[in-house]
Amino acid sequence: MDTMRLDKFLKVSRIIKRRTVANDACSGGRVSLNGRSAKPGADVKAGDVLEIRFGNRIGKYRILDVKETVRKEGAAELYEVLEEDDSVKAERG
Numbered sequence: 001m002d003t004m005r006l007d008k009f010l011k012v013s014r015i016i017k018r019r020t021v022a023n024d025a026c027s028g029g030r031v032s033l034n035g036r037s038a039k040p041g042a043d044v045k046a047g048d049v050l051e052i053r054f055g056n057r058i059g060k061y062r063i064l065d066v067k068e069t070v071r072k073e074g075a076a077e078l079y080e081v082l083e084e085d086d087s088v089k090a091e092r093g
Contacts, residue, residue, distance in 0.1 A: 001045050001046065002045065002046070002066040002067075003043040003044065003045045003066060004043070004044055004045075004066045004068070005040065005041050005042070005043065005044075006022075006026055006031065006033060006038050006039070006040055006041070006042045006043075006044050006050075007019055007022040007023045007026055007040035007041070008022075009044045009063070009066060009078075010022035010025075010026075010031075010050075010052075012067065012068070012069065012070055012075070012078070013070075013075050013076075013078040013079050014072065014075040014076075015050075015052065015059070015061060015079065016052075022040070023040045025052065026038055026039055026040040026042075027039070027040060030052060030053040030054075031050065031051070031052050031053075032050070032051045032052075033048055033049070033050055034048055034049055035049075035051075038050075044063055044066065045063065045066060046063055046064055046065055046066060047062070047063065048062070048063045049061070049062050049063075049082065050062075050063065050079075054087075054088050057084075057085055057087055057088050058083065058084070058088070059081075059083065059084040059088045060081075060082040060083040060084065061079040061080065061081055061082060061084075062079060062080045062082055063078065063079055064077065064078060064079055064080055065077065065078050066078070
């Protein structure tokens, strides 16, 4: 089964647009993986559930696939949105 670093997945999937921002979010304790606080180097795989706090808002996503590279149009196929409000959706593009 393919795995990838959490910070890289967040960038490749375009949930967070830049890897440095993804790294900071993980290091700052704003990202949890399967219910546990996750570091930037944590391995993610298909089936994992991410929860990200954007200020006082939360986005929750299930990882469907892990790929090293993906075109912008295909990025949304890497995850399923489980929960997010309109402002979080606008923030991730």
